[in-house]
Amino acid sequence: MTAQPISFQTQLSSRPAEARSWWGDALRRFSQERLAVVASVIFVLLLFTSLLAPLLAPYNPIEQFRQTGLTAQGQPVLPSAEFWLGTDGLGRDLLSRLLYGGRVSLGISITASAISVLIGLLVGGVAGFIGGKTDFVVMRFVDLIMSMPTFFLTLLLVVMLSPGVWVVITVIALFSWTGPARVFRSQVLTVKQRDFVQAARCLGVPQTRIFLRHLAPHVLPLLAVYLALGIPNAIFAEASLSFLGLGVPAPAPSWGSMIRDGYAYYRAAPWIAFFPGVAIALAVVTINLLGNGLREAMDPVRRK
Amino acid sequence: MFVQYILRRLLWMVVTLLGVSLLTFLLVFAGPTDPARKLVGDKATGVSIDHIRREYGLDQPLYVQYVTYMGRILRGDLGDSYYYRRPVTEALFTRLPATALLAFSIMLVSCLIGIPLGVLTALRHNSLLDRATMILGLVAISLPSFFVGILLLYLFAFQVKLFPVGGYGSWRHLVLPTLAVAIPWGAWYAIFLRSSMLEAISADYVRTAYAKGLRPRIVALRHMLRNALLPVITIMGIDMASLLTGIVLVESVFSWPGIGMQTLQAAQHLDVPLIMGSVLFGAVLIGIANLLVDIVYTWLDPRVQLE
Numbered sequence: 234m235t236a237q238p239i240s241f242q243t244q245l246s247s248r249p250a251e252a253r254s255w256w257g258d259a260l261r262r263f264s265q266e267r268l269a270v271v272a273s274v275i276f277v278l279l280l281f282t283s284l285l286a287p288l289l290a291p292y293n294p295i296e297q298f299r300q301t302g303l304t305a306q307g308q309p310v311l312p313s314a315e316f317w318l319g320t321d322g323l324g325r326d327l328l329s330r331l332l333y334g335g336r337v338s339l340g341i342s343i344t345a346s347a348i349s350v351l352i353g354l355l356v357g358g359v360a361g362f363i364g365g366k367t368d369f370v371v372m373r374f375v376d377l378i379m380s381m382p383t384f385f386l387t388l389l390l391v392v393m394l395s396p397g398v399w400v401v402i403t404v405i406a407l408f409s410w411t412g413p414a415r416v417f418r419s420q421v422l423t424v425k426q427r428d429f430v431q432a433a434r435c436l437g438v439p440q441t442r443i444f445l446r447h448l449a450p451h452v453l454p455l456l457a458v459y460l461a462l463g464i465p466n467a468i469f470a471e472a473s474l475s476f477l478g479l480g481v482p483a484p485a486p487s488w489g490s491m492i493r494d495g496y497a498y499y500r501a502a503p504w505i506a507f508f509p510g511v512a513i514a515l516a517v518v519t520i521n522l523l524g525n526g527l528r529e530a531m532d533p534v535r536r537k
Numbered sequence: 538m539f540v541q542y543i544l545r546r547l548l549w550m551v552v553t554l555l556g557v558s559l560l561t562f563l564l565v566f567a568g569p570t571d572p573a574r575k576l577v578g579d580k581a582t583g584v585s586i587d588h589i590r591r592e593y594g595l596d597q598p599l600y601v602q603y604v605t606y607m608g609r610i611l612r613g614d615l616g617d618s619y620y621y622r623r624p625v626t627e628a629l630f631t632r633l634p635a636t637a638l639l640a641f642s643i644m645l646v647s648c649l650i651g652i653p654l655g656v657l658t659a660l661r662h663n664s665l666l667d668r669a670t671m672i673l674g675l676v677a678i679s680l681p682s683f684f685v686g687i688l689l690l691y692l693f694a695f696q697v698k699l700f701p702v703g704g705y706g707s708w709r710h711l712v713l714p715t716l717a718v719a720i721p722w723g724a725w726y727a728i729f730l731r732s733s734m735l736e737a738i739s740a741d742y743v744r745t746a747y748a749k750g751l752r753p754r755i756v757a758l759r760h761m762l763r764n765a766l767l768p769v770i771t772i773m774g775i776d777m778a779s780l781l782t783g784i785v786l787v788e789s790v791f792s793w794p795g796i797g798m799q800t801l802q803a804a805q806h807l808d809v810p811l812i813m814g815s816v817l818f819g820a821v822l823i824g825i826a827n828l829l830v831d832i833v834y835t836w837l838d839p840r841v842q843l844e
Contacts, residue, residue, distance in 0.1 A: 377556045379775075380827070382819025384782035386561060388804035389812045393565070469681055473786055476683050477801060489681075496687055496790070503691050510684040517679035 259454070262530040269526020276519040279512075283335030290329035291317070295484040298324040309502040321494050321505045325484075331508055334486035339516065341402050341481075342467035343460075348406035349467075350460045353413025358452060360414070361421030362444060372418070375411045383408040387470070391479045398481055405470045413459045417452060424451045454531045461524030465517040472513055488513050546831070550824040557820045558610070558813070562603050565809055606813075615817070616810035620803060625814035629796065635705055636795035639788070640780060640822075642711055644773075646719035651726025651769075656762055658727065659734030670727065677724035682783045686717035686790040703792040714791040718783040722776070726769055733765040740764070767838055774830030777823045 264270060282289055292298075302324030304310055312319040318327035360371040387404050394400045424430060430447050438446075468488075474480040475489025476496075483490065488509040495506025590596045597605070609616060615625035654674075658667040677685075693713060694702045700713050737743060738761065746756045785797035792798070796815060803811035835841045 377553060377560070379778070380553055380820060380823050381557050381560070382778055382781045382816055382823065384778070384785060385800050385804070385812060385816050385819055386564060388785070388801060389807075390564065392804050392807055465679070472681050473683065473782065476681070476786065477789060479804075492681075492684055492687065496683075499687050499691050500695050506684065506687050510680065510688075513681060513684065514676060514679040518675055521675075521679070 259530045263526055266526040266529060269522050269529075272519040272522035272526070276516065276523055279335065279516055279519070280339060282332055283339050286329075286332035286336055290326075290332045292326040292329045294329040294333040294486050295325065298326070302326065309498060309505060311502075312504065318508050319502070319504050321491070322498050322502070323494075327491075327505065327508055330486040330491055331488075331512055334488045334491055334509060335512065335516075337398070337481050337485060337487035338468060338471055338475075338489065338513070341398060341405070341471045341487075342464050345402045345405040345409070345467040345471070346460055346463035348402065349410040350413045350456055350463055352406065352410035353415075353459070354417050354452070354456060356410065357414035357417035357419075358421050358448075361418035361425070362448065364422075364425075368418070372415075375414055378408065378411050381408075384473075387474070388477070388479060391474060396474070396479050396482055401471060401474060401480055405467050409463060409466060409470070413463065416455065416459060420452050420455060421448060424448055458524060458528045458531060461520055461527055464520045464524075468513060468517055468520075543828075546828050550821075550828070553824060554817060554820055555607075558607065558817060559603070561813055561816045562606065565813070566599055566602070610817075615814040618803070618808055618811040618814075620806040620808040620811065625810050628799065628811060629814055629818055632794065632796045632799050635793060636784060636788070636797060638711065639714060639784060639793060639795060642715045643718045643722070643780065643783070646715050647722040647726055650719060650723025651730060652762075652766075654723070654727035655730025655734060655765075655769075656757065659731045659738065659761075659765075660757060662735060662738075667731075671731075674724035674728050677721050678728070680721055681786070682718045682721060683786040683790050685720055686714065686787050689713045689717055690790070703790075705794050710791075710793075714787040714793055717787045717790065718780075722783075726773075729772060730765060730769050733768050734761055737761040737765045763837055767834065770830055770833055770837065774827045777826040778819075781819050781822070 286294075298316075298320065301315060302310060302320040309320045309322055309324070310316060316326050316328070318331065321327055321330065356371060356375070360368040387408060390404045390407075391400060394404070425448070430443060433443050433447055471480060471487065472489030472492070475487045476493045478490075478493060480489055481487050491509035492506045492513075495502070495504075495509070498505050587596075595602070606616070613626065615629075617623065618625050618628050621628050654670055658664075658670045661667050690702060690713065693699045700709050704710055740761075742764075743756060743760055746760045747753075751760075781797070784795065785801055787793065788795045788797035789801060796818065800812065800815040802808075803815065
């Protein structure tokens with residue numbers, strides 16, 4: 234009788250070492266997705282250039298070069314040795330604005346996505362865990378928000394609270410936690426049905442311990458996935474608000490407000506809108522690939 | 538059965554609208570901004586603000602205001618717009634045709650781009666066409682619609698003067714605003730449909746269809762596409778709220794005189810009744826779209842019962 238557990242032990246230790254750690258396993262499979270790795274490198278580079286904007290930017294992003302930065306007719310100048318990406322309608326250096334704009338755009342969208350994922354985890358996780366009437370009421374509330382034209386309300390709230398970094402973050406997060414809430418709820422519901430949770434329940438393990446010990450490890454990794462996948466929408470939301478003039482107030486640059494500046498000059502100086510548009514596209518493409526790679530790597534179903 | 542289902546859904550829509558109106562109302566009035574102050578402008582004296590507040594009923598307790606407001610809605614009266622100084626229903630309905638036209642055309646063109654591309658790329662999996670479409674599609678879905686709009690303006694209204702730069706009137710005015718939203722959306726539908734077509738390709742019923750000697754075209758369209766469209770239809774329903782977002786943005790890029798631009802102006806002037814009206818109106822649109830999606834769904838998949 235005593236021989237059985239021992240043979241079980243030997244079986245366990247004979248498995249390859251890297252397969253034993255969940256994170257190691259996920260990391261290994263993430264690194265196999267070449268596209269996702271390349272994308273994350275580019276995204277991290279974008280993040281760093283934004284973070285290090287004060288060191289990298291050649292000029293002050295809000296300084297207006299009325300002599301050198303504008304032509305004799307008062308038009309923006311083309312990309313040149315002095316202004317690598319040219320200047321905007323007020324003679325400000327576009328490269329510096331792009332770098333500083335990245336701090337605003339990426340900073341706001343990453344924070345907003347983080348907040349919305351945390352709210353989603355809290356609401357969805359609790360609803361799924363408690364179940365019953367609580368779940369029903371909470372999910373109907375989620376349905377309600379999902380059937381609202383939230384952008385109309387976003388516009389109104391930003392005007393009411395007067396635009397600023399934290400107002401934009403809050404308002405974006407306020408309407409974007411419903412997607413993550415659904416994901417976390419269904420994940421909790423799935424894991425709750427699994428045998429090991431049922432077994433723990435039969436053994437009389439307390440609810441909080443089941444939650445922390447058995448549910449959390451299966452649900453928390455999804456935080457990283459949905460944090461990443463929420464960023465593109467937050468980038469779009471921030472850019473849309475800034476484009477409409479309801480984002481972080483001028484003269485602070487953001488990619489969206491730079492496109493707004495460029496819109497006024499799209500005939501004479503199309504590059505003003507072009508560069509921030511490319512920056513948004515690059516950030517969104519790379520973070521999407523990164524998020525999909527993470528999802529593939531962490532998806533419990535696909536784990537071998 | 539069908540009528541019953543529709544009635545039940547309409548009832549649920551009314552409940553949703555009540556919820557939406559309450560939520561909007563609370564958000565608007567729990568805020569720190571005083572609509573009366575915005576209404577009279579910064580130069581007004583305390584006396585005239587009090588006067589305005591009484592005139593618009595803003596001095597009443599919150600629940601009284603809500604009940605009054607809902608009572609008027611039931612009689613089809615959404616109040617008067619502060620900014621336009623006309624009934625909200627009138628303001629909405631004069632702008633409705635332009636927005637409805639734009640929305641319809643965006644949905645149509647997105648499908649015309651997305652469905653053929655999704656089918657072709659899935660059938661020619663890993664071909665040059667497939668790879669090129671996927672790369673371009675990935676770029677297209679990463680571009681904000683207003684940026685696409687500006688690119689289109691530059692290329693097809695300024696460099697090549699094919700279309701007007703903005704405004705409303707003929708079909709030529711419709712092309713660029715439609716494409717600005719439909720290009721990213723069509724790309725998104727193509728990518729989504731392709732992956733759900735690829736799943737269908739290896740399904741048993743497809744093998745059966747080939748085995749009984751059906752022509753590949755018939756298998757692709759009647760068997761694979763019909764099943765693969767189901768998830769796409771679902772996301773189309775979910776996307777209705779973001780269609781309204783896209784519409785606000787392209788309407789302001791192309792000065793399209795629709796509800797989106799009007800709502801933006803309403804927000805800028807804190808025109809509470811008009812915003813409330815637009816939000817309710819948008820919620821009705823989303824509700825109708827979801828209902829349509831469900832109906833199309835059962836038509837495509839007879840296994841699904843309307844209940």
